[in-house]
Amino acid sequence: MPGAYDRSRREAVVRRVSPNFDRALSKYFGTQTPDPVAAQGSHDAYVMALRAHGTDVEILGALDSHPDCCFVEDCAVMIDGVALISNLGAPSRRGEEVAVAKYLSEGSDLLRMPQDATLDGGDVVFFDDRYLIGLSTRTNQAGAAFLTEQVKEEGFDVELIDIPSSTLHLTTVCSSPREGTLVAAEGHLTQDQIGHLADEILWVPNSDSYAANTIGYSGDRVIIADGYASTRQIMLDAGFSITTVDMDAIRQADGSLTCLSVFNR
Numbered sequence: 001m002p003g004a005y006d007r008s009r010r011e012a013v014v015r016r017v018s019p020n021f022d023r024a025l026s027k028y029f030g031t032q033t034p035d036p037v038a039a040q041g042s043h044d045a046y047v048m049a050l051r052a053h054g055t056d057v058e059i060l061g062a063l064d065s066h067p068d069c070c071f072v073e074d075c076a077v078m079i080d081g082v083a084l085i086s087n088l089g090a091p092s093r094r095g096e097e098v099a100v101a102k103y104l105s106e107g108s109d110l111l112r113m114p115q116d117a118t119l120d121g122g123d124v125v126f127f128d129d130r131y132l133i134g135l136s137t138r139t140n141q142a143g144a145a146f147l148t149e150q151v152k153e154e155g156f157d158v159e160l161i162d163i164p165s166s167t168l169h170l171t172t173v174c175s176s177p178r179e180g181t182l183v184a185a186e187g188h189l190t191q192d193q194i195g196h197l198a199d200e201i202l203w204v205p206n207s208d209s210y211a212a213n214t215i216g217y218s219g220d221r222v223i224i225a226d227g228y229a230s231t232r233q234i235m236l237d238a239g240f241s242i243t244t245v246d247m248d249a250i251r252q253a254d255g256s257l258t259c260l261s262v263f264n265r
């Protein structure tokens, strides 16, 4: 139901880091080979942060054959309790969605995409009464069109946003931590693209672009990545209470906070 998104985030599914995380896709934020052990440490801290905010977290087992398997956000998009299962945009990642779909099917109906459509959940920001959908190297026109059709049937609006080649996904540089508010990264998105969408846009500097990916909870609580002082101050000034998670090891494979979970309730 449009406008009903209260960000209480009662349940989430996550997946442990692959032992082969050193082979995860890494093109944008990585400065060194991803380290599976360090990344699992960040992942553990992340799960603790979600649980501390009241989320019931289901943890799926890792896959040797899929180095990017911890990035479950890409595998599904929730639409009013129904799970749209992605055709992942990166060929090496296809198959990650199988166990996520199996888990989600225990509590939700599943929707499948047409074969020619690709979509990563990382290109979708659910923003109150609308879905913001990024057109990126992972999400094609057919994928965006399929999601658009589904969410419009449920009464939500859609905004398509072109993602620049400097950026992996929409959620890489944009998130909505509370009703009416977007956080966005300068140098990746522009006021012309998103200025008309929100009452409040908290622009973080390009040097902090990684920190534009936040997880908001009701009561103006937000989880942000540790180590981004400008973003931390912007969020404090906007009235949020902040929890930080050290995401450096996850960042090496271009993953951000939201990439690690699907909030299914």
Ligand code: GLY
Pocket: 024, 025, 026, 068, 071, 090, 168, 253, 254, 255
């Ligand atoms: N490493 C995350 C991705 O490229 O999908």
